[in-house]
Amino acid sequence: MSTHYDVLGVSRDASGEEIKKAYRKLARTLHPDVNPGEDAADRFKAVTHAYEVLSDPQKRRVYDTTGNENGTDNGFGGGSYSGQGFAFQDIFETFFGAGGGGQGGPASRVRRGQDALISVRIDLRDAVFGVNKKLEVDTAVVCPTCEGSCCREGSHPVRCDICGGSGQVQRAVRSILGQVMTSAPCGSCEGFGTVIKDPCNECNGQGRIRSRRSLTVKVPAGVATGTRIQLSGQGEAGPAGGPSGDLYVEIRVNNDPTFVREGDDLHATLNIPMTSAALGTELSLETFDGQQEIDVKPGTQPGEIITLRGLGVTHLRGYGRGDLLVHLQVETPEKLDAAQEDLLRQLAKLRGEHNHPGKLAAGGGVFAKLRERLGSL
Ligand SMILES: [Zn+2]
Numbered sequence: 321m322s323t324h325y326d327v328l329g330v331s332r333d334a335s336g337e338e339i340k341k342a343y344r345k346l347a348r349t350l351h352p353d354v355n356p357g358e359d360a361a362d363r364f365k366a367v368t369h370a371y372e373v374l375s376d377p378q379k380r381r382v383y384d385t386t387g388n389e390n391g392t393d394n395g396f397g398g399g400s401y402s403g404q405g406f407a408f409q410d411i412f413e414t415f416f417g418a419g420g421g422g423q424g425g426p427a428s429r430v431r432r433g434q435d436a437l438i439s440v441r442i443d444l445r446d447a448v449f450g451v452n453k454k455l456e457v458d459t460a461v462v463c464p465t466c467e468g469s470c471c472r473e474g475s476h477p478v479r480c481d482i483c484g485g486s487g488q489v490q491r492a493v494r495s496i497l498g499q500v501m502t503s504a505p506c507g508s509c510e511g512f513g514t515v516i517k518d519p520c521n522e523c524n525g526q527g528r529i530r531s532r533r534s535l536t537v538k539v540p541a542g543v544a545t546g547t548r549i550q551l552s553g554q555g556e557a558g559p560a561g562g563p564s565g566d567l568y569v570e571i572r573v574n575n576d577p578t579f580v581r582e583g584d585d586l587h588a589t590l591n592i593p594m595t596s597a598a599l600g601t602e603l604s605l606e607t608f609d610g611q612q613e614i615d616v617k618p619g620t621q622p623g624e625i626i627t628l629r630g631l632g633v634t635h636l637r638g639y640g641r642g643d644l645l646v647h648l649q650v651e652t653p654e655k656l657d658a659a660q661e662d663l664l665r666q667l668a669k670l671r672g673e674h675n676h677p678g679k680l681a682a683g684g685g686v687f688a689k690l691r692e693r694l695g696s697l
Pocket residue numbers: 463464465466467468470471520521522523524525526527528
């Protein structure tokens with residue numbers, strides 16, 4: 321015949337804590353709600369009974385000396401229900417948790433810190449090429465005085481007198497099973513099981529303080545407004561020396577006076593005189609990549625685009641860059657002196673343009689192409 325020790329799978333000299341652990345483990349797998357088999361129900365009863373005997377020091381002593389628990393108590397039918405109440409509490413904890421404080425034990429003061437989010441403004445040029453950006457961040461850092469221990473030098477947390485270090489206090493609750501004991505976090509130690517009697521002055525016993533620190537973030541080429549860069553472990557330090565959360569840096573790209581970004585392409589406008597458009601010219605343009613020579617062909621129309629390949633924004637994922645698109649705008653002279661006006665009239669006459677018919681036409685050609693291209697802008 322197997323002993324109560326065999327049933328729980330513990331040795332004869334097992335501690336109360338070991339017995340409790342073994343019982344909880346078995347109760348979790350054998351409880352009728354979890355494991356509806358008849359065999360499991362019988363084993364659950366046996367396990368619970370073994371626990372009732374072995375968790376009660378007096379009953380355990382009787383059982384150890386006589387080999388049965390009948391010396392003073394008749395097992396199930398006996399007069400004392402103290403052991404049963406105990407088991408019910410454990411079943412409650414096993415299946416319904418211990419009142420918010422975790423699995424019965426005290427809660428840890430040490431927790432991971434929160435993630436932090438800051439936004440940083442960069443210029444368009446920095447989005448094109450990437451930049452190392454210096455930041456000032458206001459976050460929690462580990463307290464330099466107590467190094468996260470929360471205590472004044474030479475002192476340490478002491479066991480809470482109210483809950484005896486368990487972090488939990490017991491409460492009697494009426495239920496359909498009669499009166500059962502349930503547990504709630506201890507109000508005196510906030511469920512930690514320990515009290516800091518002599519807290520660190522600098523952090524008020526929190527183990528961390530607020531501080532402004534500077535760091536450099538590597539902003540990769542190709543970022544856009546809304547891109548977030550994650551910096552692991554650079555967020556808020558956790559309470560009581562807990563690990564830090566992450567820092568997220570959200571990018572905002574300033575508008576540029578010259579270039580407008582569309583995807584990874586850049587757009588800019590170049591004004592050229594009417595004569596240059598007609599005769600053609602070579603120009604040098606200031607771009608993010610320095611001076612670039614461009615060739616305006618004779619007979620250039622307003623709205624024509626000169627594409628400078630690979631001078632746009634670096635692709636954030638993958639290789640290469642977008643293009644720089646230069647939109648040509650033809651300027652008509654506003655003021656003409658007598659000689660200029662005379663020349664232009666001669667030109668108009670030569671080209672037969674002095675009697676323009678004034679006929680409307682459907683928008684087409686470069687006008688439509690441009691509209692298509694910039695439809696989303
Ligand atoms: Zn401190």
